[in-house]
Amino acid sequence: MLVAILSFFAILIIVDYVWKRKTNQLLKNIPGPLDLPILGSAWLHLSAKPDELLKLAYYVTTNYGRVVKSWVLHIHALFVSDPKYIQAILSHPTEIKKNRMYSLLDKWLGEGLLTSHGPKWLARRRAITPAFHFQILDNFVNIFDQQAAIFASKLGKNSAEKNTSLEEITSAAMNYTVDVEHFIALATLDVICETAMGVKINAQTDEQCQYVQNLIEMQHIFLERFIRLPYRSEFLLKILNPKLYARYRKVMGALHSFTENIIKERRREMLNNLQAGNNDKHNHKTLETEATSVYGQKKQRMALLDILLSSTIDQQPLTDQDIREEVDTFMFEGHDTTKSGIGFTLFCLSRNPEVQKKLYEELKEVIGVDVSAPLTYNKLMDMKYMDKVIKESLRMYPPVPFIGRQLVQDLYIDNQCIPKGTSLLLGIMTMQNDAEYFPEPHRFIPERNEAPQNNFVFVPFSAGPRNCIGQRFAMLEMKAFLARTMQFYELLPLGEDVEPTISVVLKSKNGWQMGFRKRH
Numbered sequence: 145m146l147v148a149i150l151s152f153f154a155i156l157i158i159v160d161y162v163w164k165r166k167t168n169q170l171l172k173n174i175p176g177p178l179d180l181p182i183l184g185s186a187w188l189h190l191s192a193k194p195d196e197l198l199k200l201a202y203y204v205t206t207n208y209g210r211v212v213k214s215w216v217l218h219i220h221a222l223f224v225s226d227p228k229y230i231q232a233i234l235s236h237p238t239e240i241k242k243n244r245m246y247s248l249l250d251k252w253l254g255e256g257l258l259t260s261h262g263p264k265w266l267a268r269r270r271a272i273t274p275a276f277h278f279q280i281l282d283n284f285v286n287i288f289d290q291q292a293a294i295f296a297s298k299l300g301k302n303s304a305e306k307n308t309s310l311e312e313i314t315s316a317a318m319n320y321t322v323d324v325e326h327f328i329a330l331a332t333l334d335v336i337c338e339t340a341m342g343v344k345i346n347a348q349t350d351e352q353c354q355y356v357q358n359l360i361e362m363q364h365i366f367l368e369r370f371i372r373l374p375y376r377s378e379f380l381l382k383i384l385n386p387k388l389y390a391r392y393r394k395v396m397g398a399l400h401s402f403t404e405n406i407i408k409e410r411r412r413e414m415l416n417n418l419q420a421g422n423n424d425k426h427n428h429k430t431l432e433t434e435a436t437s438v439y440g441q442k443k444q445r446m447a448l449l450d451i452l453l454s455s456t457i458d459q460q461p462l463t464d465q466d467i468r469e470e471v472d473t474f475m476f477e478g479h480d481t482t483k484s485g486i487g488f489t490l491f492c493l494s495r496n497p498e499v500q501k502k503l504y505e506e507l508k509e510v511i512g513v514d515v516s517a518p519l520t521y522n523k524l525m526d527m528k529y530m531d532k533v534i535k536e537s538l539r540m541y542p543p544v545p546f547i548g549r550q551l552v553q554d555l556y557i558d559n560q561c562i563p564k565g566t567s568l569l570l571g572i573m574t575m576q577n578d579a580e581y582f583p584e585p586h587r588f589i590p591e592r593n594e595a596p597q598n599n600f601v602f603v604p605f606s607a608g609p610r611n612c613i614g615q616r617f618a619m620l621e622m623k624a625f626l627a628r629t630m631q632f633y634e635l636l637p638l639g640e641d642v643e644p645t646i647s648v649v650l651k652s653k654n655g656w657q658m659g660f661r662k663r664h
């Protein structure tokens with residue numbers, strides 16, 4: 145028996161050696177952690193607690209360098225935080241395939257923009273790009289503004305009055321410390337539902353909303369599956385944790401039917417309007433006139449969904465399933481990321497009074513202090529210092545700290561061949577916090593963005609053909625939230641420091657704690 149077991153393992157080790165030999169030869173100049181037979185470097189992943197992924201990324205970079213090789217069982221991977229490599233990968237016109245990390249999203253997002261690749265991705269990207277046209281974004285500013293104003297009013301409960309001194313506030317810090325995470329989560333959900341689907345879910349005022357509950361639960365399940373390796377396989381999840389599997393199926397079904405119903409309803413509405421003869425300007429080409437013709441009303445706002453309903457690929461309209469995949473992708477990509485961006489930026493402002501003062505000066509000059517005056521696209525675009533503030537926060541705390549790719553061809557970078565099939569993990573956060581590229585990386589210095597040494601050293605929205613399609617949407621939304629919050633309050637350094645961790649996107653283990661003092 146013992147001989148049989150030993151022979152079995154001997155054969156496994158030989159197979160493992162042969163399997164890895166060619167790749168190891170090609171990657172022999174790239175350092176990496178100890179590669180055990182069969183296990184590879186999986187011991188390193190297994191010994192790290194799930195919420196320690198970020199620490200692991202820093203450990204690997206510090207100990208082995210900016211390009212690190214590892215085997216996870218039979219899969220070879222590179223963890224990369226060298227701008228030259230990141231540039232070569234992100235700017236490559238055809239290396240756009242996502243790695244296995246994204247397969248967890250397959251069932252929910254199908255072949256949406258985030259997860260698809262090849263010609264399907266290209267056709268979808270072309271069809272969806274007009275949805276982020278500046279005229280559409282201009283119309284969304286009003287939604288950002290309304291939701292930001294509700295958000296700011298919600299913060300009022302624990303805020304200090306204008307004349308309360310800092311000493312008084314600090315001595316009663318417990319009463320004034322607010323963790324803003326939950327508030328931002330609901331506000332950004334309201335924004336994405338209204339902009340993506342044209343539906344008001346009022347999450348900020350009605351926390352019991354079922355769709356919100358389902359979205360939040362889906363995120364928990366996704367995280368659970370992401371951090372527990374066996375749960376990544378649906379088959380194993382079903383066997384090892386049937387309860388969680390059942391919840392997963394149920395919640396996903398509910399999310400899909402919510403989106404499907406909205407798409408059907410919206411399609412019907414469009415058809416009715418067309419039949420009712422409100423489409424006399426139907427053939428006009430600009431987005432604004434399309435919006436007019438669909439609703440028969442001047443300047444009616446279009447949701448991203450409406451653009452998808454009128455888009456075509458190869459002269460064919462998108463099917464309901466195509467549209468659902470894209471709307472679900474916006475729901476997934478479009479609120480947790482901006483939540484993270486707003487949360488970390490507010491936190492940084494609360495800890496950097498000089499920056500806050502400078503930003504408030506700009507706010508007074510460009511937007512003014514009248515909270516009843518509506519925010520506009522142009523005013524938000526003119527907030528140049530705010531742009532730098534947000535970007536410095538995205539540098540220190542990028543909401544998407546890693547990007548995954550899988551090579552479909554051999555790729556040469558500096559004469560180093562990276563073989564086809566390599567799984568690449570691009571360490572955006574480790575690179576953007578590297579002292580070689582950003583001196584004193586843990587200091588919040590918005591002015592430093594004036595002289596970026598290499599475009600690819602700062603890529604919170606990714607770069608190249610597969611960059612974030614919602615980048616301008618996100619910047620405008622974050623600006624609206626900062627503007628409204630700062631019009632109402634001064635942000636104070638109360639509570640604990642942030643503890644960055646990965647939970648689908650970057651978040652802080654203890655939320656974003658700060659204090660608020662009313663300005664008026």
Ligand code: HEM
Pocket residue numbers: 257258259269473474477478479481482485542543544546547548603604605606609610611612613614615617618
């Ligand atoms: C601060 C906010 C945001 C950040 C930092 C961010 C960052 C990113 C990054 C890094 C990627 C590339 C991901 C990858 O390759 O794995 C990405 C892709 C994407 N983002 Fe964003 N994002 C933000 C907000 C948004 C918003 C608001 C939307 C939509 C409303 C959006 C929609 C998308 C989509 C659809 C993709 C896939 C694009 C493609 O593959 O062609 N994002 N985003």
